[in-house]
Amino acid sequence: MYSIKMFGVREEEITIAQNWAAENNIKLSMTKEILTMDNLAEVNGFDGISLSQVGRLPDEIYPKLAQMGIKQLAQRSAGVDMYNLELAKENGIIITNVPSYSPESIAEFTVTTALELIRRTEKIRQRVASHDFSWEPIIRGRVLGNMTVAVIGTGRIGQITAKLFKGFGAKVVGYDLYPNKELTDILEYQDTLVDAVKQADVISLHMPAVKENYHAFDYAMFKNCKKDALLLNMARGSLVDTKALLQALDEGLLQGAGIDTYEYEAPYMPKDFSSKEITDELFLALINHPQVIYTPHIAYYTDEAVKNLVEGGLDATLEVLNTGDAKTRVN
Template identity: 55%
Template sequence: MYKIIMFDVREEEEIIAKEWAQSHQVELTLRNHSLGKEDFDYIKEYDGITISQVAQVDDSFYEKLASFGFKQIAQRSAGYDMYDLAKAKEKGIIISNVPIYSPESIAEWTVLMAGNLIRKYDLVQDKVKQHDFTWGPPMRGRVIGDMRVAIIGTGNIGIATAKIFKGFGCEIVGYDLYPKDNLDHLLTYADTIDQAVSNADVVSLHMPVTDQTYHLFNYKQLKKFKKGAYLLNMARGAIINSNDLIKVLDENHLAGAALDTYEDESHYVGNDLKNNKIEDEVFIQILNHPKIIYSPHIAFYTDQAVKNLVEGGLNATLDVLKTGTTDYRVN
């Protein structure tokens, strides 16, 4: 019987994991904390490992895990930018992810946040809480169906997002390094990002963080957006230069932004900091900015997504143990 250890387990995930272990006849140990050096003393007895890492993984972990006989780390998310894939591969460690767990969950949140921005929901609620039931130009929104939406990254999540916007009647323009052949009914591809964003009323980002995309949306790029456009980022925080976004919003070039992620979010997401002072001045500006809606990497968070992430990480772990590889390896 294989022995797998699962870190970063939330209480709601336990029953899903235990049911999976029973049906696959695997001995499964659950830990609610992240894998740390203090765990090295006892994890040697396990065959496989799955984690839900947020912060950057220390390079020494790969060598240490390899010395224990581990062949893999199964990340329970689509993103894997917290790993050094080359160093992991050098030590014989396969990194896997869960590339598709519920594109619709993230797409729905993306469009809901766009609606909140466009229809000035926060402003309306602030007035209602003050028992001010009047309305005026600052609260006036736009018809979403009359807007042009740019989808930057037409993978599963980008396509799901495009479909919902299309249902409103929006014109959709897409950009991707590898355009798909079967999307003519849904969108028209632009040749460049500049072309895609220049006339878009809404720009929705659905791309990973790479050396090429890190801070891709800096001041220069953001100024190429149509004046008055809205920016949506439910992907990775580091593809946007946060300081530059704030500057462009303050200059009234962009009308608003909805962010489900922040480039230094590992210090905050998943932590209850009600009684702690946040020292990150950029993050404080994002949280308090009147033109920004921020959510703590929660766009994915539905019943279906949680189940798929738990089972996806465990399935990938078992694949490597049984066959030496997995379809979901990323290195």
Template identity: 55%
Template sequence: MTRIYCFGVTQERAPFVQKWSKKNNVEVTMTSESLTINNVKKVKGYDGVSIAEIAKFNSDIYPKLKEYGIKQLSQRTAGFDYFDLEKAKENGIIITNVPSYSPESIAEFTIMSALQLVRKQKLLADHVAKHDFRWVPEVRGRVLGNMTVAVIGVGRIGLQAAKLFKNFGCTVVGYDPYPKDNVSDVINYKENVQSAIKDADIVTLHMPATDENYHLFNKDMFNKMKKDSYLINAGRGSLINIEDLINALDENKLAAAALDVYEKEATYVPGTYPNKEIKDNDFNKLLHHSKITYTPHCAYYTDESVKNMIYSGLDSTLEVIKTGSSKNRVN
């Protein structure tokens, strides 16, 4: 019988793994641990390995996997920027990801974030907590459908978000280095990011993390945005220079921001720290900033997404074992 070792499986996700195992007649061993150089020996005797990394992966593990006859690692998320793909390839390790587990989940979360920003939900909640129930200009909202939205990164998620914004009546523009055909009824492509954002009331980010777009949204980019515009990031934390964003908000160059991701989040997310000090100064600032709404990388987090991540990740593992490759390989 085929044997797969599945790392990073929480109690919540174990039933999905068990159902997949029974359906496919594959023996799956689960652990909540991440795959590390110290526990990699556990995969000896197995045919495949599935992981769910949220931080930089130790490349010293690749030779060990090769030694144990493992030829693949299936990442059960879309993100694969944590891996040195060339070093994996040098050791005969195929890396796969789950390119699409529920674009609708993240797109709907993006719409929710936009509505919270334009209707000033955070400020309203603060007023209510202080028993201030007045109708005053500072809590007066705007109509989403009257706005221009710039979607930066028009992949599966970005396109779905664009469609939802369009349904609200928004004018939707966007940028992607590989624009899609036959979507002109939804989105008007611009030739670069700067052209897309300059007249936008809302800018929403759905790009992967690459060397080319690292800190793409920095002081210079914020200076090109409208002063009363809103920024949403449900893509990757490294797209934003957080220090520059905080300065832009403090200087009233932007109205507000909704962040579901933060560049250095792996130290804290997921986790609970009720009585522990947050030592990351930038993280502390964004958590307590009056113009930033933060959520801990949970835009994807729906029952549909969790199921699809498990099933697709393990399907890719089995696909490589049986065929030597996968439609979801990223190297």
């Protein structure tokens, strides 16, 4: 019987993991703590590890894991930018992810946020709370079907997002390093990122967090936006230079933003800070900006996604233990 250690476990994941362990005859141990050098000793005696890391895993941990006989780390998310993939490989450690756990969940949340920005629902609710029921241009919305949406990154999530926007009647353009010919009836691919951005009323990001995409949306890129454009980032925080975004909003380079992922979110996600101090001034500026709808990396968060992430991470762990490799290997 194999034994697996799960780190970063939330209460809602426990029953799902226990049921999986019973079905697969696995001895399972769980902790709500993430894996660090301080609790590394807890790995001793286990065959495999399933993780839900948010922040960067220390480089010094990989050789230590290798010494313990650990051959894999199964991340319970699509993103793996918290790992040093090459260093893991050098130490004989296979990194896996869950590449598709519910793309519909993220796509639907993306469109939901777009509609909130377009129809100014945050501002309307604020005025209603103060009993201001007047009609003024400040709360006047637009029609999504008359807009152009740029979907940046047309993988699983981007494809569904494009289809949903298309369903509202919007014109959809796309940009991807590897265009998908099967999507040409849904969107029009543009030759460059700038070409896509320049014509967009809504810019929806669905790119991976690779070094080539780091701060792809910086101040220079925002200068290409329409002044009434809206930016949506339900992908990875590092795609957007947050300081530049706030400057662009303040200077009127674009109208608003829906941000679900923040580049320095690791100390705060997913934790309750209602009685704690937030020391990150940039984060505070982001969540308090009147033109930003901020949500705490929650676009994926549905019943289906939680179940698929737990089971997907554990399935990958068991696959490596049984075969020495995995279909969802990323290094």
